[in-house]
Amino acid sequence: MLLRSLRAAVSATASIAAVAGVLAVMAAPSSARADEGMWTFDNFPIQTVNDKYGTRIDQAWLDRVRNAAVRIQGCSASFVSDQGLILTNWHCVVGCVQELSTPEQDFVKNGFLTANREEERRCPGQTAEVLVDIVDVTDRVLASGAGLEGAAFNAARSAETNAIQTEACAGDPKFNCQVISFYRGGRYALYKFRRYDDVRLVFAPENQAAFFGGDPDNFNFPRYALDAGFLRAYENGQPVESPSFLRWNPNAPAEGDVTFVAGNPGSTSRLLTMSQLERLRDQQLPVTLIQTSELRGRLLEYSLTGDEAKRLSFDPIFGLENSFKVYYGQQGALTDPAFMEAKREAEAELRARVAADPNLVQQIGDPWTDLERVQATARDLFLPVRQLEQAAGGGSTLYQMARALVRASKNTSITEAQRARLTAMLGEETPIAIEMEEIRLRYWLSKTREYLTVDHPEVKAMLGRESPEALAERLISGTQMEDAAFRARAATMTTEELAAADPLLAFVIANDAAAQAIGARWAAEVNAPTARAAEKVAQARFAAYGTNQYPDATFSLRLSYGRVEGWTYRGVTVPAFTYMGGLYERATGAEPFNAAQAFIDNQARVNMETVYDFSSTNDIIGGNSGSPVINAAGEVIGAAFDGNIHSLGGSYGYDGALNRTVSVSTAAITEALRNIYPSPHLLEELGVE
Secondary structure (H helix, E strand, O other): OOOOOOOOOOOOHHHHHHHHHHOOOOOOOOOOOOOOOOEOOOOOOHHHHHHHHOOOOOHHHHHHHHHHEEEEOOEEEEEOOOOOEEEEOHHHHHHHHHHHOOOOOOHHHHOEOOOOHHHOEEOOOOOEEEEEEEEEOHHHHHHHOOOOOHHHHHHHHHHHHHHHHHHHHOOOOOEEEEEEEEHHHOEEEEEEEEEEOEEEEEEEOOHHHHOOOHHHHOOOOOOOOOOOEEEEEEEOOEEOOOOOOOOEOOOOOOOOOEEEEEEOOOOOOOOOOHHHHHHHHHHHHHHHHHHHHHHHHHHHHHHOOOHHHHHHHHHHHHHHHHHHHHHHHHHHHHOOHHHHHHHHHHHHHHHHHHHOOHHHHHHHOOHHHHHHHHHHHHHHHHHHHHHHHHOOOOOOHHHHHHHHHHHHHHOOOOOHHHHHHHHHHHOOOOOOOHHHHHHHHHHHHHHHHHHHOOOOHHHHHHHOOOOHHHHHHHHHHHOOOOOHHHHHHHOOOOHHHHHHHOHHHHHHHHHHHHHHHHHHHHHHHHHHHHHHHHHHHHHHHHHHHOOOOOOOOOOOOEEEEEEEOOEEEOOEEEOOEEEHHHHHHHOOOOOOOOOOHHHHHOHHHOOOOOEEEEEEOOOOOOOOOOOEEEOOOOOEEEEEEEEOHHHOOOOOOOOOOOOOEEEEEHHHHHHHHHHHOOOHHHHHHOOOO
């Protein structure tokens, strides 16, 4: 699973070594190399693809795909009808499914099926965004920070970015305007999105159908997962008219068919320098791995306390397990000597090109050495900024909402429109699992004390004379923040009123100045000089290799190209397809290989020869979950939901011989809607007879 952040799996140390060792790290960028690249829609290598695959795509084709692609919270999706119907992954909507569930009606376990529009239910906090315009604003952004350093640099950049966004959206709540950095600061573009705030759940299969094979199968292939779900965008209480949509192709692709994946890859680090990668390897990833593992253990222990605990913790554990495995895979790549040596050689080659051009040296100096100095500062600040600011609250929803209220109350520049949006957002009814809230807060407080030490002034200020356990219990049991009506009222209060109204809010207020202070230091001493140096590295890359390059992923709309293909590793060939009949052969009756009840009940009706999941050479990463897989005709033929084990190091490199995208086919979704979860109204809307 690629999920909202990143989803992956690995079952053995040998597998990690394989992942890291086979990544072919690039020396000089080349659009002809394999099927590598998460390309922006305004710099897609049309001619390269047409020459390689015999396709006839053009700008009009790209525009149709762009207008049908949808960005949802942490995932990707696409319009598949002219009535606002959206295809994505089940694991991208399972959070909504869990929020809509109750102890009496568990939609995660039993599936969420609708017979008509009236039964579609709103997903709290979910949005759908369509990219409608791209404008290059590089000159404006770069000019804004000229001659400035540190906090002044950040402030100027932030002010200019906000001005560009404000001008573009002009206060219209139907749009979201975002200035996005590409090539690590080499280019900036304004992305303008049409935004829909009313998104409703239409269909989600049983969790055991969508996640058959569970954690052992995750990030592996063959797979037998119906990881698909449908949403619908609404506006003014009516389904959105979506004339730009991907036509549904109910037929499976063939081996070698060209495939395109349009989605929002979350983050890659392929353009980082060696000093940056080494700090990730030596400090950031190990700490993240340890803490993620411990939190997962605490939630797993809680899940064993009863059926309701198991139900409530399903999605959080699901996400943590995936995240842990991704970090594990990334660490495996960065600790592989061959991988790092290839990265080192690529950097040396670029630096040699710069050194051979005196004018370029005069222009950019030595940004690699600048970044080495920044890493020394980052090492000193990382643990405080992580514990006090970046990971504050340990993932507690109540804590995050409390901090949003506190910071809004202190923000003198917040507009009435912004406050109204905050009030509406916080005023939404949101199911809160109180016991898990206490677990998360207790975990964060204990880890902060452990990592910063008992004598750290901010730890003393936070804990006072209380233990992490007692403080977390007092704050969570005493807070009113789980009450949506209280949150809406709190959005209108002053900071002083918030402190008097609620113990959790008072706790956040008492400690927020220190959190913001360390955050400001990180921004000024790490982010600002990193941005300045990274821009110069980007200039070097453009000078050396030209502009026909793809940027690192930034959770912005991209298009990758490839073809349906399996792979061979160590003499073992893995075919590109699995079939629905294979699920019944793989099922053992014991979790996680127990078939979903609807699959068991309808086994006689299922066409066992239907292509279930398939692999392709497309280059994707976390955030691409739910991305439509599109054929040359511009039709949707699947939804990407995973990668194979060899793609675990995809944050840092791509190997066209082994890296694969794993998708559920529209053929399997159609078969399921016809014979397993009969949904004639959806089949009719999709144009399937």
